[in-house]
Amino acid sequence: MIILSETARKDIEQHAAESFPHECVGLLIGRLEGQRKHVEAIYRAQNTWTAEVGLTSAEHEHSLADRFYLDPRDYMKADRAATAQGLDIVGCYHSHPDHPAIPSERDRVGAQGVGGGSSFSFLIQSVRSGLAAELTSWLLSEDGERFISEEIQF
Ligand SMILES: [Zn+2]
Known part of the structure; x- marks a missing residue:
C-alpha cells in the first residue's frame, strides 16, 4: 500500500499537467x-530523456526503448535530497498524456532496471486534455514479468 500526502498528490498532478502533452517523470520521497x-x-x-526527446504518448506506447526513463543523475540527486531529510526514495511516477494510467510494455522493461x-x-498519472485524471500505483513482480x-x- 502507498499513502500519498496531499502535497505529494497535488505536486504530481501539477507536474503532469504542466508537462502535457509530453510525459513527466519524477521520484517519490518518503518513509517505508x-x-x-x-x-x-x-x-x-530534470534530466530525463523523455524531456529531451519530447515523446508523445503514442511514441511511448510503441517504442521499446532500451533506456530507462529515469536518469541516474536524477536518482542520485533525489537520493541526496531524501537522505538530507531523513527520508528514502520509495518509488517513481510518470504521466500518460491522453492515455489510461495502465503500464505499457516499455514501462515494464524500464522498471526491470529498478527491480521488483x-x-x-x-505511479502513473493520466492526463486528459491537459487536466490530471486518474492515478494508479503498481508494483513489479519479483521476477520482473508483470505489474x-x-x-x-490519500
Ligand atoms: Zn508509462
Missing part, C-alpha cells in the same frame, strides 16, 4: 514502514 510507503514529497526529474518487490512503487496493482490511500 513495513509494507506501507508514506510519500511526503516528490522530486521532479513491494518497497518501490511505480501488480497497488492500493493508494
